[in-house]
Amino acid sequence: xxxNQQRSNRRWVVLGLVSVVLCASLMVGVFVLxxxxxxxxxxxxxxxxxxxxxxxIIADIDVGFxxxxxxxxxxxxxxxxxxxxxxxxxxxxxxxxxxxxLGDIELDRVEATGVAVAVRRDVRGDNxxxxxxxxxxxxxxxxxxxxxASRRLVPRTAEVSAMSVTFEDGPAGVAVExxxxxxxxxxGDLAAQIQRATxxxxxxxxxxxxxxxxxxxxxxxxxxxxxxxxxALWPKMMLTGVTGTVLPDPKAGHxxxxxxxxxxxxxxxxxxxxLSRMPSSA
Numbered sequence: 094x095x096x097n098q099q100r101s102n103r104r105w106v107v108l109g110l111v112s113v114v115l116c117a118s119l120m121v122g123v124f125v126l127x128x129x130x131x132x133x134x135x136x137x138x139x140x141x142x143x144x145x146x147x148x149x150i151i152a153d154i155d156v157g158f159x160x161x162x163x164x165x166x167x168x169x170x171x172x173x174x175x176x177x178x179x180x181x182x183x184x185x186x187x188x189x190x191x192x193x194x195l196g197d198i199e200l201d202r203v204e205a206t207g208v209a210v211a212v213r214r215d216v217r218g219d220n221x222x223x224x225x226x227x228x229x230x231x232x233x234x235x236x237x238x239x240x241x242a243s244r245r246l247v248p249r250t251a252e253v254s255a256m257s258v259t260f261e262d263g264p265a266g267v268a269v270e271x272x273x274x275x276x277x278x279x280x281g282d283l284a285a286q287i288q289r290a291t292x293x294x295x296x297x298x299x300x301x302x303x304x305x306x307x308x309x310x311x312x313x314x315x316x317x318x319x320x321x322x323x324x325a326l327w328p329k330m331m332l333t334g335v336t337g338t339v340l341p342d343p344k345a346g347h348x349x350x351x352x353x354x355x356x357x358x359x360x361x362x363x364x365x366x367x368l369s370r371m372p373s374s375a
Contacts, residue, residue, distance in 0.1 A: 148224065159189065161185075200248035200249070207256075212261070213260070214265075266295030266296065270290070282311055319338070321334075332354050333357055
């Protein structure tokens, strides 16, 4: 009996040691190997994506269990000016860790902070149209598998803050600035707001909008609200106090524009000053 008890104790000791070794291996895999492999894999994926898009994509990457953080992410190409096409100060991606270990990645949430988009066009071309064609698949045929993978990489929720967009069209003499953009997306529902948007032309015309609010529910078209707008048609004429909405029309692809404001215009002589103020709607 003493021998049987000794064998039973040995069996429990062995099982305990095996359990400790397995737990230690799992801890090492999750907290040591997983981040190293994840960072290397993500760097390779960015390099492959950059090659397909004919862009240079670089970032500082930090991978943890169930999350990845990309800092100073830059997407640049030959057509860019002083600033890259896309620069993100911080991008946080959250996913299911254990499923990712098995190669099955589904994104739960994406958070982007400090996003700068610089679009430009000159006499030689632009820095974005070829990228749009590649993303849309005009330069290749997407397979059913790749389309399914792309859908899986769409996050359940996404949020962007401190975003800015600039567009310079040299040949047309137009400059667009959207210096402050924030938005949230969740399951098809979109809410975004743009502050202090401006459009200026080289001939003197200028449009400025204090705020643009965009709301879109799933399976519906977007509703746009405009506030505190001004339109300078020429130095002596300005439409100010513009507010209104852009509403979806029942006809597919059509919208209804409803604006209200005041038309201010002055005479060529500075001493005459303000001549008239009248309401205006469109």
